[in-house]
Amino acid sequence: MNFFSRFWQTLKSFLNPAGWTGRFGALLQRGKKTALPEPKEAVPEPPVKQHGPSVVRQYEEHPSEAYMELKYRFRDIGRMGAIAETMGRDFLTAMPEGAWRARLGQIAFLHRRMHEDLTRLDIKHLLDRAKTHAENHSEDWDAWDKANLREMEEMHNRQSPVEGELVEKRARLSYEGRRRHRDALAASDWPAAREFLAEMVDMNRQIAEAKCRAGGGNSYYQALMSEYMPGISVTEVEDWFGTLDKKIGKMLPQILKKQAQQKELVSLKDFYPAKAQMWLNHALLESLGFDFHRGGLYETGHNPVEGGTPDDTRLVIKNVDINDFTDSMKSALHEGGHGLYIQGLPRKTWRYQPVAQDMGAAVHESQALLVEMIMGRTRSFYDFLAPRVEGLFHGLHNPALSAENLYGLKTKVQPGLLRKKADEVTYFFHMKHRFELERDLIEGKLKPSALPEAWNGKMNDILGIQPEGVADGCLQDVHWFVGKFGYFPAYTVGHMYAAQLYEKICKDIPDTGKLIAAGDFLPITNWLGEKVHAQGRLYGFTDLVKNSTGSELSPAPLLKHLETRYCA
Ligand SMILES: [Zn+2]
Numbered sequence: 001m002n003f004f005s006r007f008w009q010t011l012k013s014f015l016n017p018a019g020w021t022g023r024f025g026a027l028l029q030r031g032k033k034t035a036l037p038e039p040k041e042a043v044p045e046p047p048v049k050q051h052g053p054s055v056v057r058q059y060e061e062h063p064s065e066a067y068m069e070l071k072y073r074f075r076d077i078g079r080m081g082a083i084a085e086t087m088g089r090d091f092l093t094a095m096p097e098g099a100w101r102a103r104l105g106q107i108a109f110l111h112r113r114m115h116e117d118l119t120r121l122d123i124k125h126l127l128d129r130a131k132t133h134a135e136n137h138s139e140d141w142d143a144w145d146k147a148n149l150r151e152m153e154e155m156h157n158r159q160s161p162v163e164g165e166l167v168e169k170r171a172r173l174s175y176e177g178r179r180r181h182r183d184a185l186a187a188s189d190w191p192a193a194r195e196f197l198a199e200m201v202d203m204n205r206q207i208a209e210a211k212c213r214a215g216g217g218n219s220y221y222q223a224l225m226s227e228y229m230p231g232i233s234v235t236e237v238e239d240w241f242g243t244l245d246k247k248i249g250k251m252l253p254q255i256l257k258k259q260a261q262q263k264e265l266v267s268l269k270d271f272y273p274a275k276a277q278m279w280l281n282h283a284l285l286e287s288l289g290f291d292f293h294r295g296g297l298y299e300t301g302h303n304p305v306e307g308g309t310p311d312d313t314r315l316v317i318k319n320v321d322i323n324d325f326t327d328s329m330k331s332a333l334h335e336g337g338h339g340l341y342i343q344g345l346p347r348k349t350w351r352y353q354p355v356a357q358d359m360g361a362a363v364h365e366s367q368a369l370l371v372e373m374i375m376g377r378t379r380s381f382y383d384f385l386a387p388r389v390e391g392l393f394h395g396l397h398n399p400a401l402s403a404e405n406l407y408g409l410k411t412k413v414q415p416g417l418l419r420k421k422a423d424e425v426t427y428f429f430h431m432k433h434r435f436e437l438e439r440d441l442i443e444g445k446l447k448p449s450a451l452p453e454a455w456n457g458k459m460n461d462i463l464g465i466q467p468e469g470v471a472d473g474c475l476q477d478v479h480w481f482v483g484k485f486g487y488f489p490a491y492t493v494g495h496m497y498a499a500q501l502y503e504k505i506c507k508d509i510p511d512t513g514k515l516i517a518a519g520d521f522l523p524i525t526n527w528l529g530e531k532v533h534a535q536g537r538l539y540g541f542t543d544l545v546k547n548s549t550g551s552e553l554s555p556a557p558l559l560k561h562l563e564t565r566y567c568a
Helices: 002-014 020-031 067-090 095-119 121-136 141-160 164-187 190-215 220-228 236-259 273-288 325-344 361-377 379-392 403-409 426-441 448-463 489-508 512-517 524-532 541-549 555-567
Strands: 296-300 313-318
Touching: 002 426, 067 095, 067 121, 067 141, 067 164, 095 121, 095 164, 121 141, 141 555, 164 190, 190 220, 190 448, 220 236, 220 273, 220 426, 236 426, 236 489, 236 555, 273 296, 273 325, 273 489, 273 555, 296 325, 313 325, 313 403, 325 403, 325 524, 361 379, 361 403, 361 489, 361 524, 361 541, 379 403, 426 448, 426 489, 426 512, 489 541, 489 555, 512 524
Parallel strands: 296 313
Antiparallel strands: none
């Protein structure tokens, strides 16, 4: 054992008092399997079949032959999706530099094959036969089977209007875009970025056009947004944004005035070794219940990425900032929220079936923002964190690392140019800004070449500040470079759902704040696991929100949360 290994072992045991160890004990309990229930005997009534929670439904016999065939077909499509995901993780983490072009071709090929298998005419025939069976023998179809069939048809219908070549191109460009963006951002190279972005916009407009033609829609932007947020309309988003704009706009000057009168905060700028930061991030995710046995956390030169599969959830964050440990911690908490969602999907029963997939970007971001922004910025969280980071970063009684100071820094509101550095209050305005620009790009009202000017003008209108160049302006985000048009509103819709979920969690779990202060996050993770993660795609978005929170999605809980945290 060399000096550094010994050092880390000592540090770990020093930082391993009851506060952490209790959690690890609970974690082990969480992973334990419960005994399988006795299989129930088949009875003519009730009309809907009963299943034990651990029956592998993917392979369970079903009286509809067509549905059984579909389950096998979709299992294989799901397997290909998992292979593509794993190769995508490899692209971002372990792949040698020289392999990237070949890897792009491999990933794109898999997406084309998946598309071919999904859109074959005989899939349509099988879907029709299975639907007829469901209509005539509803007693053979429980809610999960019905939802699975519904989602199979959804996937088929979503993919069918788009040509295979376009699907292949999209997959290739989305990974290439990560590299293009990374290089253009590092060099502030707008001409190179502009060319690529124009190609991306054009390709996405072609996809949207094909979807509109097949589905009878007339909004290209809606066609693309629906891929990320099925069941949510652009009109709904515009309504929610209108309310938030008005209310947060009113709140912001009051918060700024209030915070200007508060005690000055101590800057965090110091030296925080990268290895120690990653140890902290790892330990936090483990305490939250992230299973490292089927997942990992990597720092890379790429932007943070959510994704992976429930069996292989590799979270990727950007290289740590050695002068501010809260930067990588924020990313790890955010990606950790995504990771918990992925790992909690119903993999054992439905593994590759459409009903076992996540609900799309709005629910995904709700899970990430709930951990990062809602829970991760409570005073209780910093009561838990402060003594640990004092030890970890050798700063006993360092005023910068006190709970009060850390909480103050992380809840400091300051309009800024960068989305990733944005506070929780002005975060919304960054989304509104991008939502309006990407809508115009896709609807053909804004040319990619005019983006920097439009970006800066709108930023000035919304937050009263102007970027100096493209790096802190229109080049800062990776989303459009990986073809994600219609994704940005998901952050705000996710933030709304996260606030609504947290309100319900605080009602259902007594002393939520005390649990967080003790680092005992598992009751919260388990609650989310049961109400959201394990539900897969059993319900549509509206029903999921209603079932988990008791009411329809509304901006009110988010506004109340912001008011309580920042105005009180
Ligand atoms: Zn996210």
